[in-house]
Amino acid sequence: MLTQSVAFGSFHNPVKIFFRPGALSELPGVFQAGEVPLIVTDPGIERAGILDRVCRVLDEAGFRYAVFARVESDPSIETVEAAAAFYREKGCGPVIGLGGGSSMDAAKAVAVVVSTGENIRAFRKGPIASPVVPLVAIPTTAGTGSEVTGVMVVSDLQEKVKMVLRGPSLFPKVGILDATLLEGIPSRVAAATGSDAFVHAIEAYLSRKATAVTDALALEAVRLLASNIRRVVADSRDISSLHAMQMGSCMAGLAFSNAGLGLVHALAHPVGAFYHVPHGICCGMFLQPVLRFNLPVCAEKLSQMAVPLGLEAGRENAFSGAKRVIGNLAEIFDEIGIPGNLREMGIPDFQVNDAMLDDAMGAVPRSLNARESTREDLRALFEAVK
Ligand SMILES: [Fe+2]
Incomplete structure (x- = not known):
């Protein structure tokens, strides 16, 4: 409702997106003749035959290209540096991020490093605004939304932190959402993403x-994700559900690239x-712990998620409606197999430390969370997933 969010404001997103099964065929049209793109991807995408499909499209259009297929999950600064060295060696131009968030974010980081000559650590403090080579994002999961955001996450293994870097240079020029690339996605990957x-x-x-604009995108994303996530986790061959998931993920990305995120992300990193x-x-x-923490300050908005979640519009008060929404989300996440805590993940010895608390306290999403939080609140929320 307009009364719930800022009705005046701004909204920015510069990414051209193609969204249809088969949209991969648009890729050659993105480049100028003679440009040599670098495809940044991971071994899983190569093994699944998805890299071959992208190469074939470029081959048929007569493009030369290079492939760096060594991105690990949560890409490190070292991997980015290795890919950047390979880019220079091959004399590449545009960069294609092919894969989930890790590959797309690694591609963003490579574009920044080769365009500025700086190590990615140099950008830790400020927004990345220097011009970078053209970036194309081709997601193979429905999760991160990185194809439409000016955000990337790169791991600093020495410091044990995930650096969340932002800036206008990190928006891809083009995003290609082709649900056929998600066909056969392992159910645990579909669930996690x-x-x-x-x-x-x-x-x-x-x-x-x-704002009113980001709410519209976020609620439609909730509707698409809630009505399709169980289906794709159970059957990853259903293209229309995969397409709906990709659209939901992309719309969520459009929403959070403007509205930002909240405590879940401040704690998860x-x-x-x-x-x-x-x-x-x-x-x-x-x-769940964060929604329960936020409940006292956002019951009205939470209760309005009932209809997008496929629940009946409630006649009860906002607080009861919000609790019904939180309960429904718990059921969905449980049904797709998301563990309730770290012990269930096989991590029985989780300890909250000062570095984790410092990281979460300083995270931008904490400052955007609906309810303000203290260090002790964060400690309690960390303990809640023990
Ligand atoms: Fe995320």
Whole structure:
């Protein structure tokens, strides 16, 4: 409702997106004749035959290209440097990020490093605004939304932190959403990435920076994700559900690239950095404790998620409606197999440390969360996923 969010404001997104099964055929049209793109991807995408499909499209259009297929999950500064060296060696031009969030973010980082000549650490403090080579993002999961955001996450292994870097240079020039690339996605990957997308939509919706525009995108994302996530986790061959998931993830990305995120992300990054838990799983684990924490200040908005979630519009008061929404989200996340805590993930010895608390306290999403939080609040929320 307009009364719930800022009705006046601004909205920015410069990414051209193609979204249809088969949209991969648009790729050659993005480049100028003679340009040599570098494809940045990971071994799983290569093994699944998805890289071959992209290469074939470029081959048929007569483009030369180079492939760096060594991105790991949560890409490190070292991997980015290796890919940048390979880019220079091959004399590449544009950069294609092909894969999930890790590959797309690594591609963003490579574009920054080769365009500025700086190590990615140099950008830790400020927004990245220097011009960079053209970036194309081709997601093979429905999760991160990185194809439409000016955000990337790169791991600093020495410092044990996930650096969340932002700036206008990080928006891809083009995003290609082709649901056929998700066909056969392993159910645990569909669940973890779908969980991330879901949390993006919810956190953007509850953010202090939410506007009428981001609410519209976030609620439609919730509707698409809620009505398709169980189906794709059970059957990853259903193209129309995969397409709906990709659209939900992309709309959530459009929403949070303007509205920002909240405490779930402030808490999930340090746990991911210290315990190497997949990002989407971490987000799913923190969602319930954070929603219960936020409940006193956002019951009205939370209750309005009932209809997009496929629930009947409630006649009860906002607080009861919000609790019904939180309960429904718990059922969905449970049904797709997101563990409730780290013990269930096989991590029985989780300890909150000062570095994790410092990281979460200083995180931008904490400042955008609907409810203000103290260090002790954060400690309690970390303990809630033990
Ligand atoms: Fe996320």
